[in-house]
Amino acid sequence: KAGVTQTPRYLIKTRGQQVTLSCSPISGHRSVSWYQQTPGQGLQFLFEYFSETQRNKGNFPGRFSGRQFSNSRSEMNVSTLELGDSALYLCASSLGRRGSSYNEQFFGPGTRLTVL
Amino acid sequence: QKEVEQDPGPLSVPEGAIVSLNCTYSNSAFQYFMWYRQYSRKGPELLMYTYSSGNKEDGRFTAQVDKSSKYISLFIRDSQPSDSATYLCAMNNNAGNMLTFGGGTRLMVKP
Numbered sequence: 001k002a003g004v005t006q007t008p009r010y011l012i013k014t015r016g017q018q019v020t021l022s023c024s025p026i027s028g029h030r031s032v033s034w035y036q037q038t039p040g041q042g043l044q045f046l047f048e049y050f051s052e053t054q055r056n057k058g059n060f061p062g063r064f065s066g067r068q069f070s071n072s073r074s075e076m077n078v079s080t081l082e083l084g085d086s087a088l089y090l091c092a093s094s095l096g097r098r099g100s101s102y103n104e105q106f107f108g109p110g111t112r113l114t115v116l
Numbered sequence: 117q118k119e120v121e122q123d124p125g126p127l128s129v130p131e132g133a134i135v136s137l138n139c140t141y142s143n144s145a146f147q148y149f150m151w152y153r154q155y156s157r158k159g160p161e162l163l164m165y166t167y168s169s170g171n172k173e174d175g176r177f178t179a180q181v182d183k184s185s186k187y188i189s190l191f192i193r194d195s196q197p198s199d200s201a202t203y204l205c206a207m208n209n210n211a212g213n214m215l216t217f218g219g220g221t222r223l224m225v226k227p
Contacts, residue, residue, distance in 0.1 A: 031212075031213055035215075035217075042218065043160070045214045045216070048214065055212060055213075056212055056213065092159075096212075103212075103213055105215070107152075
C-alpha cells in the first residue's frame, strides 16, 4: 500500500508570493490533516479536511487555507508569504472515523518551504 | 507556556542503555497520548498510543501515562543505534485528528 505523498518536496519562494502544496493520502483514507513544523514552535496543527469539508482548524491566520477534492487529495495554500512561514509542512491521512477520537494518522515526508 | 512540554535534548546514551523520554502537559482534557518517532528528512511515524492512564508495552517500548500528574513517559529498552531519532509526544482531547505535539527530544544512541 502506497504511503502519503507530498509534492513538491522542496520549495523556495520570496516574501509576498503565494504557494500551493499538495498531498495525496493513503488509498481509502478520507481525512487529511496539515501541520507546520518549525524549530521554534515544533509541530502545530493547521487544519483537517474530511469528505471535502474542513472539520477542524488550528490557530493560524487566514493566509493559510486548504481544500480537499472528491478523491481525498488535498491542497494547502499560503498567500502573501512571510519569512516566518519557512517551515516543513506535513500532511497526515487517516480513516477519519467518527465516534472514536483515535484515528492513526500516517504522515507524509513533508514539503520544505523556504521564504526569502 | 506551551500546552505540552518536552525536553529537547539531545540525549546521548550508549547502545544497550534504557532510555526514558518524558512529556508534561497542562490540558486535563487530553485523553489519547501518542509517541511518534521522526528520522531526519522523514515524517513522524506512530510508535505507540495509550488511552487515559496506564501502561502499554510493545516489544522494547513501554509507554506510561499518569493523568493525575499530567506526565507521560516512553521507555526504550536495549537501545540500538537505529533508535537515534527525534521522539515526539502528542495528545488528543477527543476532538478528532487535531493533535497537540511536544517539541520533540533528539535521541542519539552510540555504538
